[in-house]
Amino acid sequence: MRQSGTVGFWRWRRNPLKRRSDVVEAWVLLIVAVLMLCGLPLAGVLAGLHVDDELQHQREERxxxxxxxxxxxxxxxxxxxxxxxxxxxxxxxxxxxxxxxxxxxxxxxxxxxxxxxxxxxxxxxGEPPTEAQAASAAALAGVLTMGGAGALVLGAHWVVRLSLDRHRAVALDQEWARVGPQWGTRHA
Incomplete structure (x- = not known):
């Protein structure tokens, strides 16, 4: 019986069946998790602040x-x-x-x-944006930036996983081509 605390982290444990692609996938997943949890909110906040600064500049200049x-x-x-x-x-x-x-x-x-x-x-x-319009625009910019960056991160993760899966399939085919003939033919 497995311990429930280590099931989700099987790629990080020592295991003779662990492949190099499993380790790469684990690191990619960790990077994706950090980007989703820390990077996206940070990108959203920075985008919102940038838009707010720009609109504040317009209100002051106009x-x-x-x-x-x-x-x-x-x-x-x-x-x-x-x-x-x-x-x-x-x-x-x-x-x-x-x-x-x-x-x-x-x-x-x-x-x-x-x-x-x-x-x-x-x-x-044109007339400068009001405080409420600027706050709405900054919030929208932050949300859209988070959504766009999230889509890019998840898209990149999907491409990496697809590449790793193809690599594993090729490796399995090569190994089967080497080992399969040794098993011989089975008769029913």
């Missing part, structure tokens, strides 16, 4: 700026959710004049003002 419409608003996308755009002009914090096409209200007329968002260079950009 600023609301007042721009003057150079033309009347025109429908950019017709239909139920119509969007209106117009050419707008504004001065950046360094004094340079900028012109771009921006989303505006449907009743906006030339000469009126509108609020736009600019980046650190004074260029037109």
């Amino acid at each position: 600023q609301r700026t007042t721009a003057v419409l150079a033309e009347d608003a025109r429908a950019w996308q017709a239909g139920r959710y119509a969007r209106y755009q117009a050419t707008v002009r504004w001065k950046a914090s360094d004094g340079t004049e900028h012109t771009a096409v921006a989303d505006v209200g449907p009743e906006s007329r030339a000469g009126s003002t509108t609020s736009i968002w600019t980046d650190g260079k004074g260029e037109l950009t």
Whole structure:
């Protein structure tokens, strides 16, 4: 009768039937377990922190700026959710004049003002994400990174196991070709 505590670790015990491929498989399994338990959460946290830092940088860099419409608003996308755009002009914090096409209200007329968002260079950009949006994006990035890395680790483990199984099958065929003829033919 076997001891139940050592059944799961049979590849690590001394055994005359243990093959080199069994040892390789045991090490690969240990590496996969460590990566799944420690590496994936770490990768997820690091990805989330990176995204959070980037979005924090956007919130700090972007600023609301007042721009003057150079033309009347025109429908950019017709239909139920119509969007209106117009050419707008504004001065950046360094004094340079900028012109771009921006989303505006449907009743906006030339000469009126509108609020736009600019980046650190004074260029037109989108509204920065809120704290809640940044937290959601960071969490999503962490979860997706963990999922993707987990799929890569499990895929690599599957490829290694497939390779080891093929190697063992070839070794068994070679050994059977050597030993099989010594057994002779059996008659019923």
